[in-house]
Amino acid sequence: MTSHERPWVIGAHIGTLLGYSVILGSFLVPLFIWLSKKDESPVIEEHAKASLNFQISMAIYMLVAGFFAILLIGIPFLFIIPLVNLICVILATAEAGKGKLYNYPFSITFVR
Numbered sequence: 001m002t003s004h005e006r007p008w009v010i011g012a013h014i015g016t017l018l019g020y021s022v023i024l025g026s027f028l029v030p031l032f033i034w035l036s037k038k039d040e041s042p043v044i045e046e047h048a049k050a051s052l053n054f055q056i057s058m059a060i061y062m063l064v065a066g067f068f069a070i071l072l073i074g075i076p077f078l079f080i081i082p083l084v085n086l087i088c089v090i091l092a093t094a095e096a097g098k099g100k101l102y103n104y105p106f107s108i109t110f111v112r
Helices: 005-020 025-037 042-069 075-097
Strands: none
Touching: 005 025, 005 042, 005 075, 025 042, 042 075
16 A cells, blocks of 8 residues: 555545434545545545445344344344444554454444
């Protein structure tokens, strides 16, 4: 990873924390980075896609948990999923800082 790629790679992961303060904010940063830098650097593209896929997966899991919260089964997951998201984003950012691609758990591949 070059010094030019490093801020974009780290930003693709840590930028998802915007989702804790802005509706759909977790998608905005990795989507912007992927769309604007995918043709410039395969490294940036891979990190942005991994982050975006994970955030899409987490949103789907939250929707399912929200549906099941009606039945009271999903209520604990409404607290667990954001916590797992936060921990994974921190781990992915740390790995990106070392120049490695973090393999997000529970991530479904939507963007290839």
